[in-house]
Amino acid sequence: MIAQKCTPNQRNKNNLNDNHLIRATSAHLSLGEYQNVFLTEKEYKRLKADFAGLDSLIEHLSAYIQSTGKKYADHAATLRIWAKRQKTERKSIPGIPDYTFKEGESL
Numbered sequence: 001m002i003a004q005k006c007t008p009n010q011r012n013k014n015n016l017n018d019n020h021l022i023r024a025t026s027a028h029l030s031l032g033e034y035q036n037v038f039l040t041e042k043e044y045k046r047l048k049a050d051f052a053g054l055d056s057l058i059e060h061l062s063a064y065i066q067s068t069g070k071k072y073a074d075h076a077a078t079l080r081i082w083a084k085r086q087k088t089e090r091k092s093i094p095g096i097p098d099y100t101f102k103e104g105e106s107l
Helices: 008-025 041-050 054-068 075-092
Strands: 028-031 037-040
Touching: 028 041, 037 041, 037 054, 037 075, 041 075, 054 075
Parallel strands: none
Antiparallel strands: 028 037
């Protein structure tokens, strides 16, 4: 039996094909009003656990993509950035001070 060695270019093509097959087999959920936000079930569950109001952000991203025609490489990363930005904006808004406390604490 003769062992055939692949050329570097052939190995790269094989790796690209393998990566494409792996990516194609992971099921993406189509979310948002326009069904243009794509997340895997694992990504959706993780984001849902990390951020409250995720569904609102998904709707916002869906409308934004539809209206502007922008393309994002990773919707999960985009939603994570938007959620963190939204959280810091809420903290920076001046208003009534937060006087909440835990049981056992004194002011």
